[in-house]
Each structure stands twice: as C-alpha cells, then as structure tokens.
Amino acid sequence: MKKPLMRIPYTELLPSPATIPHTARSLPGAIAALQEFLHAPPPRDLPTSTVVLTGAGLSVASGLADYRGANGTYRVNKTYRPIYYHEFLANHEARKRYWARSFLGWTTLRKAQPNAGHYAVRDLGRLGFVSGVITQNVDSFHPRAHPEIPTLELHGYLRSTVCASCRSEFPREVLQAELARLNPLWDAFLQEAIATGALDTEDPREKRARGIKMNPDGDVEVPDAPYTTFRYPACPKCLASPPPLADGARGTVEVDGDGAWHPTSNAGILKPAVVMFGESIANGVKKAAEDAIDGAGRLLVLATSMATYSAWRLAKRAKDRGMPIAIVNIGGVRGEEVFFVDLEPGQPGSQGVRVEMSTDSLLPALVEELRRPGLWTLRSSPEAGSIQENEGAVFKNMLQ
CATH class of the missing domain: 3.40.50.1220 (TPP-binding domain)
Incomplete structure (x- = not known):
C-alpha cells in the first residue's frame, strides 16, 4: 500500500546553495x-x-512570517512548532490553543496584501x-x-474553515466573529493590541517587549496566556444534524449555553481549510x-x-x-x-x-x-494547462 502524501516539515539544516550559472x-x-x-x-x-x-x-x-530563516534553519523562533493534524483532532486543549492564537493572528493576515x-x-x-x-x-x-x-x-487556504466530520466549508470571517462573541476578554485584548500597533511592529525587540511572537500561518503567541479559557464553536451543520461516524454510529455534537463546542461531543470539529502537518x-x-x-x-x-x-x-x-x-x-x-x-x-x-x-x-x-522591446520575440500566451482554480506582556493581564 502506498504511503499517503503528507505535509511533514524537514527540520535539518539545508546545504548552502550553488549559483547556476x-x-x-x-x-x-x-x-x-x-x-x-x-x-x-x-x-x-x-x-x-x-x-x-x-x-x-x-x-x-x-x-x-516565514518557516525558515535566511540560512535555511527551521525558523528563527526555535520554540515554535506547528500543530499536527492528529493533535488537533484528538485534543480539545490543543484546539483551544490553536484557535486562540489564530484568533489573534487573523487580523494581520486578513489585512496583508x-x-x-x-x-x-x-x-x-x-x-x-x-x-x-x-x-x-x-x-x-x-x-x-x-x-x-x-x-x-x-x-489549502486559511480564508475558510472546514468541518472534520461533514466537510462543509464556512468563511473564516464568520468563525472570527463567533470566536469574538464566545471570548469577550480575548476580543478586548485583541482590540487593545490592534489599537496600540502591537501586531503591526516589525521590530523583534518591540515584539518581545510587548510579549508577542509572530509565527507562520497567522499564529500569534502570547507567552503565559491562559489558552485553556478559550472557546470555539461547533460546526453548525453537524449541530443541527449530527453526522454518522466512521463505524456507523450516530455522532454527538453538544454545546454549552453560549454555543461553544463541548468535550462530550465526538463530531462537529471545525478546522482551518489547510492541510495541516501530518495530514x-x-x-x-x-x-x-x-x-x-x-x-x-x-x-x-x-x-x-x-x-x-x-x-x-x-x-x-x-x-x-x-x-x-x-x-x-x-x-x-x-x-x-x-x-x-x-x-x-x-x-x-x-x-x-x-x-x-x-x-x-x-x-x-x-x-x-x-518588457523591453527589440530584445526578445515573445510567444503568444500558452494554454492554461490542467491546474484547478481555487479559488504581549503589556496586555496579557486582561485575559486573566
């Protein structure tokens, strides 16, 4: 049986490149x-x-942010490790941490051009x-x-989320609004960070002073932040009609009084519409x-x-x-x-x-x-081919 094609990071130091010619x-x-x-x-x-x-x-x-530094090392921020697919699906606390950091980073990613x-x-x-x-x-x-x-x-792409159970997609902006509603203290922290420019600075020293680390794929780390307090919604489609599980049993999707996914559930988990490491x-x-x-x-x-x-x-x-x-x-x-x-x-x-x-x-x-005239004879546009179109420390006390 062929091994599945998976997104796994290569962490070794890469050799120095040649120049050709x-x-x-x-x-x-x-x-x-x-x-x-x-x-x-x-x-x-x-x-x-x-x-x-x-x-x-x-x-x-x-x-x-890039995954690797200028010399090919696996990130300047050596403490950063992206979450793996099996961790995300299996661990409620890991999902809290992921969505909290993504919630803080989405504003920066959304406005980038x-x-x-x-x-x-x-x-x-x-x-x-x-x-x-x-x-x-x-x-x-x-x-x-x-x-x-x-x-x-x-x-994949971060502009959407997808349900791990029913595979329905939802716009990331919709999830962002739900995350803000379910986590008012985190939302207040985010608004304060935006207002003070904490998420905009490119100065590493200033980022450290504000207690913020910017990582790839819209991940923002706030050291000592209480990630365990973060809540995230269930898939609305699975909540309305729980899907069957792989073994044929009926899935269970339960939420708390505010509509946040409850750990008694075994379905309806939303994930970013990206291929996570290990997926x-x-x-x-x-x-x-x-x-x-x-x-x-x-x-x-x-x-x-x-x-x-x-x-x-x-x-x-x-x-x-x-x-x-x-x-x-x-x-x-x-x-x-x-x-x-x-x-x-x-x-x-x-x-x-x-x-x-x-x-x-x-x-x-x-x-x-x-574009300079007279140097080359340009060809007419080739056929499009077969590609498918696809579309910090200063603030963390607010979270206690």
Whole structure:
C-alpha cells in the first residue's frame, strides 16, 4: 500500500546553495540567466509553457512570517512548532490553543496584501511565460494577485474553515466573529493590541517587549496566556444534524449555553481549510498538481526550501520528465543538487538556474527587462494547462 502524501516539515539544516550559472551572482546576471531559461525551447518536445511552484518566502514582503530563516534553519523562533493534524483532532486543549492564537493572528493576515513578487508572477503570465501556479502558501495572495492565471493551492487556504466530520466549508470571517462573541476578554485584548500597533511592529525587540511572537500561518503567541479559557464553536451543520461516524454510529455534537463546542461531543470539529502537518493531501489536489507538472515544459521554483515532501516530489517529477528547473530562493533547498546534477558546463541558464536572491526585487526587475522591446520575440500566451482554480506582556493581564 502506498504511503499517503503528507505535509511533514524537514527540520535539518539545508546545504548552502550553488549559483547556476556562475554569472547569476549579480542582479543583471540573474536576470539574464532567467531570460535564457524562459526563452529556450524545452527539450524532448516538451510543452513551451512554464509552471511556477511557490513557498512561504514569497509572502515575507507582505509582512507574513516565514518557516525558515535566511540560512535555511527551521525558523528563527526555535520554540515554535506547528500543530499536527492528529493533535488537533484528538485534543480539545490543543484546539483551544490553536484557535486562540489564530484568533489573534487573523487580523494581520486578513489585512496583508500581495506584494511585488506576486504581481510579477501575474505579469509573467500576461507576457506569455507562465501558464499556472502551484503554491504551498495558504494566504490566498496568488488568486488575489492574478485571478486570470490558474492557481492550485497545494496545502489549502486559511480564508475558510472546514468541518472534520461533514466537510462543509464556512468563511473564516464568520468563525472570527463567533470566536469574538464566545471570548469577550480575548476580543478586548485583541482590540487593545490592534489599537496600540502591537501586531503591526516589525521590530523583534518591540515584539518581545510587548510579549508577542509572530509565527507562520497567522499564529500569534502570547507567552503565559491562559489558552485553556478559550472557546470555539461547533460546526453548525453537524449541530443541527449530527453526522454518522466512521463505524456507523450516530455522532454527538453538544454545546454549552453560549454555543461553544463541548468535550462530550465526538463530531462537529471545525478546522482551518489547510492541510495541516501530518495530514494527507486530498487525492484530487495531488492529481491536479501532477497534471500541472506533466502539462508544462519548465518549472520555476520561487521562495521555497521545498522542506515539505509534497512540494519536493513535484520538482523531482519535473526533473524526471526532463524539464529544465530554475530555483530562486534565499537559503538552501532540500536536495537541490538533484535538480542540477547533469547540466552542461557553461550553459547560460537554458538548462537550469539557481539564484539566491529576494523574489520581491528580482522578479519585478526580470519583468521590466522582458518588457523591453527589440530584445526578445515573445510567444503568444500558452494554454492554461490542467491546474484547478481555487479559488504581549503589556496586555496579557486582561485575559486573566
């Protein structure tokens, strides 16, 4: 039996990246190498389209936290460990902690906007170079920045919640309002943090002084906060009509007097509509990602260490098909030597590119160069392919 495809973080220190070709150490050199990559005909009669695979580093310029530091270490905040799927389903207290931290972080995530890197991907699509995007990110910036380019959200999205029992989806904004209603002290704490700018500062020292730690995926940690006091709602559909369990027995969904999920329940648990660490990716999403790779002739990897196997295997699939691969990422990439092992010496970028630069500065510069008249003959837009569209310490006493 095949092992399920799961989102598991790779926690080892990643090797220092090479620069391919060697002329790509400077910004003009990197742009020239990527131009060669995008214009050279793919080998073996592969399609002329390029598919893009992106990761958390692309959203850092939007003010969101990355999973890894600049050298590829698993977060600067070494105490942070994302919750695993089995923990979330099995442990009522773990869910309280998750939803409390997500409640505090949602405001920051909701008001964040796509950055220059996302819009550069849009422009690459308009110029005819990109047919679709596969993203590991759950912030929905890609579909917002370029709705005309198909985007497959490999690990789901935070804009919705989903019931673990009946699989019904609900807007995250609806849950946020319910969490505020069920937790008035936490809501007052959040409003105070917003009013004082505690969630907006980018200064790590100021964050520490205010007792707040910002983590990936909208997670905000407040040391010593009483997470056990937090309450969250049940799935309204399961509450109205409890679903059958896997063994055929009738599920039980009970709530307290305010409508908060009660631990006597065995169903109706809402979770973020993301693939949590340790959770299997849906077969349909897996197949769509494979089809996107198989329908393209090049792979452009942006701002990801590919620490999750679900992403790395897609790049390996592209390599096995003979697709040229370009990687733009600050810090190391898991097993990146596999993707460049057989390149001809002196190739200018047509066979592969590895650049260690920020996407929010490199990609707009690349687009500007590609727009210059007379340098290249642009192709007409390729077919869209088979990607499915998808849409602190100062305040914690208030919580006692």
